[in-house]
Amino acid sequence: MGQIKKTSTNYENRQILDSECDEIYAANLIGGRWTIAICCYLADGKLRFSQLRKRMPNITERMLTLHLRKMEANRLVKRTVYAEVPPRVEYELTESGQQLMPILDQLRSWGRKHKQKTQTYS
Known part of the structure; x- marks a missing residue:
C-alpha cells in the first residue's frame, strides 16, 4: 500500500479522475x-x-x-x-x-x- 507522491503524474491523474468520476472515487476507496x-x-x-x-x-x-x-x-x-x-x-x-x-x-x-x-x- 505504498503512498503515491503528491508531485507524481499518477497522483495528479488519480485526483482528476476522483473528482470527475464518482465510480472511480468509490473504487479507489474500496480498492486494494x-x-x-x-x-x-x-x-x-x-x-x-x-x-x-x-x-x-x-x-x-x-x-x-x-x-x-x-x-x-x-x-x-x-x-x-x-x-x-x-x-x-x-x-x-x-x-x-x-x-x-x-x-x-x-x-x-x-x-x-x-x-x-x-x-x-x-
Missing part, C-alpha cells in the same frame, strides 16, 4: 487486496484486531493495520478503544461502510456468474 474482505468480515458486527487476523491468516499484521487505518481515514470503519487492561480495540463498519454491503452482495453475485462463464470457456 484486503479492503473488501475486511468489510465482509465486519458486516456481521464488531471484531477485535485479533479476530480479524484469525479470519484472514494470509494477511500480515502490518498490512491489516495499514488497511484498517486507511479505512478509518476514509470513514468506512470505526475504531473504538476501551480503557481496560489489557487494552481492547474493536472495529466496526460505519454507516457508510454498511451502505457498501448491498453493493458487495451484487459484486459477489456478478463474480460468481463471471467465474462460472470463464470456467466453461476453459
